[in-house]
Amino acid sequence: MSCSSVYKSGYEASNRFIIGDAYNYYNDSLKVSLDLFGDYRFRGKCTNILDYHNSIDRKTYRLDKKLINTYFPKLNVGKDNFIFRASTLIEPYYHSAFFCIPNKFVSNSDSIILNIPKRTLIHYFQRDGSAYFHLLTLDKQHGDSYIEILQMEAEHIRDGINFGSEYKITSPPNPFEIYSKAMADSGNYLSAISAHRAIEPFFFTENEKWNYRQVGATYNAFIQNNATYDDLLSKIYRPSKTVSIQTTKYDTEALNYLKQEIEGKQLVMINEQHWQPKHRYLGNMLLEYIYSQGFRYLAIEAIWKGQDSLNIRKYPTQKLGLYTKDPQFGNLIRNALRMGYEIIEYEQMGENRDFLQAKNIYDKTFKENKDAKVLVWAGIGHINEEKSEDPKMAYHLKEMSKIDPLTIEQTSGDPYASRLGKHYLAINDDTTKKGGQYDVRIYNNIPEYDFRIIPDVDTKTTTIPLSEMVKNKIKQHGRLLLMVYDKTEFAEERFNAVPLINYLMSDNKSPNLELPPGSYTAIIKSPTTAIIEELNLMIE
Known part of the structure; x- marks a missing residue:
């Protein structure tokens, strides 16, 4: 009909x-x-x-x-x-x-x-x-x-x-389209967040503003030392005053608890909120241990279709996806490829999205090798393994593979994570009961100053010198963007490469970066995409 x-x-x-x-x-x-x-x-x-x-x-x-x-x-x-x-x-x-x-x-x-x-x-x-x-x-x-x-x-x-x-019959502009256009030609993250400021007057209702903040937080999250990102999060999250954190496991004990839960599993699923780089960094912290448990596949929702060359190239590019433009996501992918993971793209938009996502993962892993061990990195509720009116990817994959996954959920704790104070990680004791939507819920409070390109590798504090030209440009534009690239990647891709670090410079303080041994290219850009300075860094 x-x-x-x-x-x-x-x-x-x-x-x-x-x-x-x-x-x-x-x-x-x-x-x-x-x-x-x-x-x-x-x-x-x-x-x-x-x-x-x-x-x-x-x-x-x-x-x-x-x-x-x-x-x-x-x-x-x-x-x-x-x-x-x-x-x-x-x-x-x-x-x-x-x-x-x-x-x-x-x-x-x-x-x-x-x-x-x-x-x-x-x-x-x-x-x-x-x-x-x-x-x-x-x-x-x-x-x-x-x-x-x-x-x-x-x-x-x-x-x-x-x-x-x-009553209104018009709708505000699509912020994703505007931000994508701002970044398209030069990979200039600063242009995107400048575009975010420019369209704010077009969002009137509370829900329009919420959408504006959500998309704005996604792009602002790609840059460290960014007060706008912190401000957007404070407006997105409205934590209930009556909800308290229930936990007895903090930091190293919490991390070890996750490792104990992962041990012996064949299918592990971890979710992320798309504007939270700290979620990706936790994944980066767990990658090596998960690999030691025999996992060789990493299935990532955020990768766009047709990116098969990633496993040959061994590093991400701007064309890989939207959320993978985040340096923390890029580092997660680089480190996985360096260890020996095969990365699987499985996204499927449109009708029956979750079922088709699960089928894509199954066809590329368990269907070919029933003993495969697979780590799945997904967005928000897709790792809900419970049967429901609208079953999610985790449920479908569980049914197809006949494997009960370990699901680690880290998004629902975001509004309350700051209540951990100096603790960077905690297990939600109330939600470690097996058989529900998720197996383990956590509170992730990892501060961005603890982010490292490669976790658990010795780094050297590197101070980026500020020339008079850079100081004058900061005064002129109000802010500049420091982008640190792997030297080889930048030589091959230029601004199609994904930076290792993005750092917002808004004053005359020289940034101090923690860098592991290696060769780097540092670019300082203006909001108009002009290159102010290019520096070569060698860390021994």
Whole structure:
């Protein structure tokens, strides 16, 4: 049945969606717009009442309707009041549904009802003479701490709703496209974050700003000594005051615990948040031990298709992927190749993404060698190994290979990791129970001043001298970028190479870098991509 031939409820028939880095919803009939976070997806291709039934199931729709009618029995909410439903792709897994009762007065004040047994929050609000209901439901039972997170999520969504005179039919520019264009010709990271500043005025609602900060944090994370990155993180993370860190294992003990869990495993999966270089550095710290346990495959989600030459070339380039432009990701890849890992690309965008990701990994590893040992590096919720309404890559790979993976989750602890103080790593004692979504959850608090190109290798503190020209250019532009490259890579690739270190210079203090023995090319660039100085460094 085509989308045009199925029944559409009156108000739901006016739904329009613009899908980019954020998901923008518009209803011209109701004069309502809503900016959902990029982690949401609208359910069903047609997003109408029948397709909603087919993709979610009638039971879910009836539960939504029944909950509203339980608390507001006189309204008799039905299918004609349904507007749309959307779900998140990463945990916590939310289902968000909207209903409208036109020309109906219920109350002058907004109200929030929390139904804990149903794991659902109902937000009622009156606008322009009509009653609206937003239902936000958790996919499965969570601990009590998620009640506060549920309330915060509802507030974020409410902040992104615009009615009547505030209704807008335009969306802000795509920041990924703007940043990519800024870096395309010269690999100039400073141009990208300068472009980030320039487009800030085009993001108005809270959800638009959240998207702006998320993408901005991704690119700013590629540069150390960057106050803008720290500021963006402080606005992205809103840690609950009631959640405390539960751990008895810190630092070396925590690292040894991870190694003990890895020992004897055939399939290990570690996730990352795409704007957290410290996640990649932890992977770098574990690489050598994992290799000693017989692992020879490293499957990386972030690598774009058609990069087979990577295993021959032995180093990353700017064309390898987006997140691999991060020097910490580049160093992870270099060190893996140096040790002898074969790197597998497995990303598959579009429908059935997680299933096809798993199939790509399986076909390139276990299908060819049932005794293979595989380390998978994935984004956020893809390593969730639990069966669910929308199973993730880890679940599918577990089913295909018949191998129970060790899943190490390090993203959910990010809002709270700074509470570790001087500790750089901790194990979440509450989530080391096997059989759930993940086997081990950790708190990663590794500071960037501890990052090394090769972990556990002696380094020499190297001071980069500042000439009068460099000082004058810092005064002129406000900041310059110091990019340190492997000398051989830079000679071969120039700015198509991925730096070993990016360091933001915003004052006249000479940067002190920790470098292992080797030959390096250091480039100091302006925001306009001009090369201010080029230095050759030899560390013995």
